[in-house]
Amino acid sequence: DIALLTAAQFESGTLTGKTVFITAGPTREALDPVRYISNHSSGKMGYALAQAAAEAGAKVKLISGPVTLPPPARIETITVESAQEMLEASLQGLAHCDIFIAAAAVADYRPTAVSEHKIKKGSEEIMELHLVKNPDIVATVASMENKPFTVGFAAETRDVLKYAKDKLTRKNLDMIIANDVSRNDIGFNSDENAVTVVTHSGAETLPQTSKRKLATQLIDHIANQYTPLAR
């Protein structure tokens, strides 16, 4: 009986009964009605993780910045623009979240003031743009009293492992997925990736493969690390 088989399969999923929040894509920080600061994140890794978590039986909420990917089938997807909007969507219902995966490339800074009208180009040859630090979404989540198992990403162009370990401790995370975005063949906008999974007990490098396959491996890692905590 197919219905029973399917049900059984989901019963035995490594994340069955768990609620997973995943942020994905870039954020856009408006300068005025037409201009913004953003970054090259395609959202592919976060979307692949959402798919893999759902396949592992989890109830997934995908919180996505502006990307060109179609919203994944049968996954609750909330679209946001700015870091502030992404934080709000992340905190909404967080008490029910078991695992929080911060795959989005959140803009560190946003313009101090957003101009209501398009800023006219003046005659000035140079311009100073005043920026203010954005909320740190993953650190905010990890600072909560009953925090979910919190997974961060570290996209770096050098000293990848060093920065990842530092971030793990400093932000009170449970796991960091570190990758080297200085390589053109993997990472941002690429369909492939190679990462190092860093936890408080050590680091393991997963070889280069499709983001789809890597996502399944990462969800396995997360499920393995999550279970022993007996929350």
Next chain:
Amino acid sequence: DIALLTAAQFESGTLTGKTVFITAGPTREALDPVRYISNHSSGKMGYALAQAAAEAGAKVKLISGPVTLPPPARIETITVESAQEMLEASLQGLAHCDIFIAAAAVADYRPTAVSEHKIKKGSEEIMELHLVKNPDIVATVASMENKPFTVGFAAETRDVLKYAKDKLTRKNLDMIIANDVSRNDIGFNSDENAVTVVTHSGAETLPQTSKRKLATQLIDHIANQYTPLAR
């Protein structure tokens, strides 16, 4: 005979034998390997103009910033990222260009220095970003001695006509296509647009329609204005 009919049709095209350069989409100005400043231009208007110009018999070179549109069939398309790259591609072969249509939303400023490595988030709550003015592509083209018939766009959120007329004179353009990007139903990212065509002899408003249909009307306007100049 279909081949002859097709040839005849092209012979009678309003832009047959003319070379048209069209810039489209946004530009991206890198802050570091992952971050950039950009804007909400989708490239739809520029791509529609390229299609309409080709249908009117012109040889078209489309110079496109990063967009998600597929490159149009049978049109030479050059993809660029920054304003500096777009300027270079615009000047290349400009001596053979009869009509230059600047539909791209070029970033007015770019970061003074591009960091080779990803800028680390410091502990600072605020940050100053130093920007320098980008080359003005349409003004550079219009300043050439044997300049092509040069068409600019004015995307404004207020006083649309006033700014458009000012831009026409100041930049030595032959035509400005002005639109109000403060409206959500038209303009950037929308499939529809409504514009006012401004020349040295007056202004005419074209009512809201699809960018596809509007492009055909605009190419007609451009061809009408271009011919009497007897270059």
